[in-house]
Amino acid sequence: MFRFENIYLFAALALVAVLLSLFMAVLRWKNRTARKVGDPALVQALTRSYSPRKFFIKSVLALLALALLVVAAANPRKKGATEAVNRKGVDVMLLMDVSKSMLAQDIKPNRLERSRQLASLLIDQLADNRIGMIWFAGHAYMQMPLTSDASAAKLYLQNAGPDAVPTQGTVIGEALRMAGTAFNSKEKKYKAVVLISDGEDHDAEALKVVRDLASTGVMINTVGVGSAEGSTIYDPSINDSKRDAQGNVVRTKLNEAQLRELAQVGNGVYVYLQDAGSAAATIREQLAGIEKKELEDEAFVQYHSYFYYVMALALILLLAEMFISERKKVLA
Known part of the structure; x- marks a missing residue:
């Protein structure tokens, strides 16, 4: 069973919630801006190279990566072998x-x-x-x-x-x-x-x-x-x-x-x-x-840490986010 060494760091997940709120605010701002232009045909012509779907995917990847970095910092670990206590x-x-x-x-x-x-x-x-x-x-x-x-x-x-x-x-x-x-x-x-x-x-x-x-x-x-x-x-x-x-x-x-x-x-x-x-x-x-x-004490128990797996996954998500463009291919 996994346990976290620094469980107090999960408080940093509040930052993910804040960024999610900002993401939603950006979407509302984009919609309001589009409505202010007035002419739907003009808006579509101006934004035909922009992909809302890709923007959504990039944002989700970034938020997931941040959440995984918090989990990695909390250091998920499993209890391993207990050393013999000769005292x-x-x-x-x-x-x-x-x-x-x-x-x-x-x-x-x-x-x-x-x-x-x-x-x-x-x-x-x-x-x-x-x-x-x-x-x-x-x-x-x-x-x-x-x-x-x-x-x-x-x-x-x-x-x-x-x-x-x-x-x-x-x-x-x-x-x-x-x-x-x-x-x-x-x-x-x-x-x-x-x-x-x-x-x-x-x-x-x-x-x-x-x-x-x-x-x-x-x-x-x-x-x-x-x-x-x-x-x-x-x-x-x-x-x-x-x-x-x-x-x-x-x-x-x-x-x-x-x-x-x-x-x-x-x-x-x-x-x-x-x-x-x-x-x-x-x-x-x-x-x-x-x-x-x-006496058996935690100091004599070996733990196996798995933070590096979580961190590696977070880095993969960040790299994927960087290589995804918000633009889509537009046929001439």
Whole structure:
């Protein structure tokens, strides 16, 4: 069965519809012009070398060629042989808090950058596992589904920040629920979450979601970022500390108690992020205790592309269109 690698490119087929509308408009213009001349015999004499049929054929060929070029760009392909996978691992969802409180500088350079460092180390050290990523603030957003493509994960990680989400807040419960949907619901093991946050806003729903996930075999590990003393939040848009509606400087503190509780209920481990290397080692050791499974990923599947056949057909149609003249032979 054929599948398309770049299915979003089919939006370009709208251009075919636009050109078809222009073609119809040209036909109407030709008819109106002919009627304005008035004398049908004169019109026939003036246009006797013009072939409406050939004009129609040329237009159809050009439109078909354009549609085929769009299909070729979408790359129709078939799934081929699957390479043997000689590795075992677990499915790990990285949940990163990207709210503005993560810009606090109570740990240097700031909470967000330190979180990125940890996530980057985990991606490198969990190369034999599948990793997915979710950013959250006022809402949770799936950034990358589970995959073994570490290079893609690194690219997504570069964009983690408050600008990546439209609303602010700390909805840990929503992020955890979204992570749960990313796992195979039929499995009762091989699944883990690593939640990186300052836990600033208390989310009453988070504990309930953790209990539900733990009952399905998901291990919840949490990482606390920040300090108990807290810090102000630098806002680059005003080049000053963030203030509330009353004009008071906002101070954000690490909610370590909530993160510890989530890890305990989720059968995982809580880690305070002071050194990214040691934190990554603790999490890796915790994940090593999960039973491993054979992993099959799209990266190990060979695909046979057929775009060149479609493109060749499109070029043949374009050549045919070029060699067809709109004029017809007229007997003297």
